Amino acid sequence: MQIDRRIIYLFVAIGTILPIIFVIGLPVSITPPVQMAFDRIENQLQKGDIALVSFDYGPSSAPENAPMADAILRHCFSKGIKVVVIALYPLGGLSEAVNEVNKVVAEFPELKYGVDYVNLGYKDGAQAAMKKMAENIHEVFPTDVNGTPLDELPIMKNIRTYRDMKLVVSLATGIIGEWWANLVNAQFGIPVIVGPTAVSAPKYYAYLEAKQMAGLLGGLKGASEYERLVVNSYPKLAEVYATPGLYTATKGMDVQSIVHLIMIAFIVFGNIVYFTSKRKPRKAS
Amino acid sequence: MLSFLYKDNPFFRLAESFFAGLSLGYYIGIVMNQTLKPNLVLPLIHDFQANWHLVFAAGLGVILYFRYIKRVAWVSRWALAVYVGYYVGVNMMQKLHGEVIPQVGDTMLSLSYHGIGTLWNLVMVIGVLSVLIYFYFSTEHKGVIGGISRIGIWFLMISFGAAFGYTVMGRVSLLIGRMVFLVNEWARPLIGLIT
Numbered sequence: 001m002q003i004d005r006r007i008i009y010l011f012v013a014i015g016t017i018l019p020i021i022f023v024i025g026l027p028v029s030i031t032p033p034v035q036m037a038f039d040r041i042e043n044q045l046q047k048g049d050i051a052l053v054s055f056d057y058g059p060s061s062a063p064e065n066a067p068m069a070d071a072i073l074r075h076c077f078s079k080g081i082k083v084v085v086i087a088l089y090p091l092g093g094l095s096e097a098v099n100e101v102n103k104v105v106a107e108f109p110e111l112k113y114g115v116d117y118v119n120l121g122y123k124d125g126a127q128a129a130m131k132k133m134a135e136n137i138h139e140v141f142p143t144d145v146n147g148t149p150l151d152e153l154p155i156m157k158n159i160r161t162y163r164d165m166k167l168v169v170s171l172a173t174g175i176i177g178e179w180w181a182n183l184v185n186a187q188f189g190i191p192v193i194v195g196p197t198a199v200s201a202p203k204y205y206a207y208l209e210a211k212q213m214a215g216l217l218g219g220l221k222g223a224s225e226y227e228r229l230v231v232n233s234y235p236k237l238a239e240v241y242a243t244p245g246l247y248t249a250t251k252g253m254d255v256q257s258i259v260h261l262i263m264i265a266f267i268v269f270g271n272i273v274y275f276t277s278k279r280k281p282r283k284a285s
Numbered sequence: 286m287l288s289f290l291y292k293d294n295p296f297f298r299l300a301e302s303f304f305a306g307l308s309l310g311y312y313i314g315i316v317m318n319q320t321l322k323p324n325l326v327l328p329l330i331h332d333f334q335a336n337w338h339l340v341f342a343a344g345l346g347v348i349l350y351f352r353y354i355k356r357v358a359w360v361s362r363w364a365l366a367v368y369v370g371y372y373v374g375v376n377m378m379q380k381l382h383g384e385v386i387p388q389v390g391d392t393m394l395s396l397s398y399h400g401i402g403t404l405w406n407l408v409m410v411i412g413v414l415s416v417l418i419y420f421y422f423s424t425e426h427k428g429v430i431g432g433i434s435r436i437g438i439w440f441l442m443i444s445f446g447a448a449f450g451y452t453v454m455g456r457v458s459l460l461i462g463r464m465v466f467l468v469n470e471w472a473r474p475l476i477g478l479i480t
Contacts, residue, residue, distance in 0.1 A: 009290045016457075016464045063462025064455065090315050124320045127375065182383025198455030202448040210391035212383070219451065220458040245473075247465045255461045256454060263453070 008266060015258045024254040033208055034225040037193045037215020038075070040167065042233065044191075047080030049166040050159060055085065055100070056126070056176035058092030061197045065171045066100055067223040067249035068195035071230050072169050073104040077111060078234045082155055084165070086141065087122040088129060088176055094122040098145065107240055114144075114153040121145035126176050127183060134162055134188050162190040167214070171195040181207040195222065220256060223249035287463075412440040 045051065053072060057065040076083050085101055087093035101119055105111055120141040123129040132140045137160060138150050150156040158164060168190055170180040177194040181204070185192040191214040196204055198219025207213045217226055227250050231238045241248050286304070289297040325343055328336040345364045352361035392413050394406035418430060419437030426434045 006291060012460075013464075016460060017468060020461075020465055020468050061459070063465070064458045090319065091312065094319075122319055124324060127379075179379075182387075183379050186379075186383035186387065198451045198458060201451050202444070206388060206391075210387040212387055219454055220461070221454065245469050247462075247469070252458065252461045252465075255464075256457055259457050259460075260453075 011262050011266075012259055015262045016255055019255045019258050020251070023251055024258075026254050026257055028224050028228045028250060028253060030225045030229060031222075033205075033216035033218065034222050034229070035215075036208075037217055038226060038229040040191060040193060040214045041072075041075055041079065041081065045079065045081050045166050048082065050082050050084060050155075050164060051076055051167045051169060052084045052086065052162075052165050054168065054170045054172075054176075054180070055087040055093045055097035056089045056170050056172035056174075056180075057197070058089050058096060058173070060091070061173040062096060063247075063252070064197045064220050064223065065173065065195060066096065067220070067247070067252070068217050068226065069096070069100045069171045070104055071223060071226040071249070072171070072193075072195070073100065074107070074237055074240070075226075075230045075234070077104065077108045077116070078230070078237065082115075083117040084155070084159065085117065085119040088126040089173070090122070090124065094145070097122075114148070115155055118153055118155050119145040120150075127179055130179060130184050134184075136160055162188045165190060167191050167193065169193045169195070173197045173200065177204065178207070181212045185212050193217070220249050220252050224253040411436065416440050 041051070053069070053076075055069065073083065075081075085097050087097040089096075097119060101117070105113075105117065111117060120137075121144060123140055129140050138156070141150065143149050144153060162168075162184065168180055168184060170177045170192065172180070172194055173196070177196050177200065180192045180194060184190060192212070193215040194204055194207075194213055195217035196219070198221070201216070201218030201222070204213065204216050204218070208216050217223055227241060227248060231241055240246075241250065286297060286300050288294055325339055329339055345367055348364040349361050349368075351364075352358045392409065394409055396403065396406055396410065415433050415437035417437070419426075419434040419441070421430075421434075424430055
């Protein structure tokens with residue numbers, strides 16, 4: 001029995017569009033890797049500590065990585081953690097950094113650029129930049145994204161190397177997240193949290209188990225779990241996440257669940273048809 | 286682009302060509318503006334005396350393109366050798382220090398009984414050893430070796446299945462991103478739907 005694959009596409013399209021329009025609100029369960037990441041920021045970083053957030057993704061994986069970035073930034077700003085933003089991904093990392101930082105900062109009007117957060121922009125040669133930042137960040141990023149020398153920015157006055165920071169968060173697609181774990185954490189000891197895309201996530205579990213990472217946000221599921229944790233700890237952010245029309249990982253997971261159910265239904269249906277069609281010739285004999 | 290799901294059509298071909306051309310053009314622009322200009326052109330222009338060594342790096346880059354000229358294509362192998370040698374040097378310590386040693390250390394787990402954790406440690410050790418034996422091809426996979434490598438295959442299949450599940454989720458996430466754009470930023474303003 002052959003089903004035109006366009007029927008499958010139609011079911012998946014309906015299963016994707018309807019939950020976007022009619023939000024279901026399915027529960028989100030928290031997994032240990034995401035809890036570890038949240039606990040690292042919530043319990044081990046204090047107000048005024050510095051976190052480096054590296055935008056190592058571009059628009060091609062923004063549906064997965066952007067909600068992670070938003071959740072991490074909202075968590076850091078709610079806790080009073082100062083954030084240094086960089087971008088190491090060449091194809092749109094900088095534009096994603098600018099867009100997400102501007103979007104989240106608008107929700108915290110009390111924050112001051114250059115004091116509470118700074119965007120240092122994009123630097124080419126990810127591994128080389130990571131190694132050089134262990135010696136002197138000011139040589140890697142002489143100015144911020146607006147061209148202001150780092151010496152004129154209060155937040156950067158006492159930041160020279162990884163030793164002056166408490167945490168690195170990399171929101172990554174591809175291999176750059178691995179370099180934070182197996183180069184920066186291995187050689188310089190700074191805790192690293194990585195938010196990879198779902199395609200890359202399985203390989204990061206090895207680093208997490210070997211304690212080379214302090215937490216892992218795997219794909220859209222990881223982002224939705226982190227959003228849940230942040231909303232539970234900071235009820236003020238619940239209003240932000242309830243904004244109509246705002247794309248969040250939690251809403252995206254509703255769609256994921258429906259589409260996965262559709263796929264499972266088709267797989268089960270296909271197997272039923274396969275086994276019943278196999279049985280028919282035996283009955284005839 | 287999504288019209289291809291129905292069938293191939295000229296609009297899809299046009300969009301595909303635009304996408305390929307724009308992507309390539311964007312990448313060339315990125316490389317020129319964010320790699321060559323700040324790291325090569327501007328340092329040489331502003332302070333040649335302090336940055337003269339960059340001329341050699343630029344030269345190596347140009348030499349790589351000699352492979353398109355048949356008579357001097359062999360010269361490009363020297364530049365490639367420098368490139369490969371540099372990355373082997375950088376990555377060797379990184380791989381050893383950042384991957385091999387920590388991962389080997391993490392596999393050395395206690396197998397003495399201390400509750401349910403021992404079971405997981407046992408699974409980990411059996412999994413790693415059986416998979417490593419599966420990939421040992423210097424001996425035929427028969428008898429004991431064959432049996433252990435079969436266990437390794439099961440571990441590999443289970444891990445591939447988990448990775449495939451994650452991949453499916455990743456691809457659906459990207460579909461969700463595009464559908465959210467179409468629904469929230471295109472269809473809703475057109476139709477005036479209110480949530």
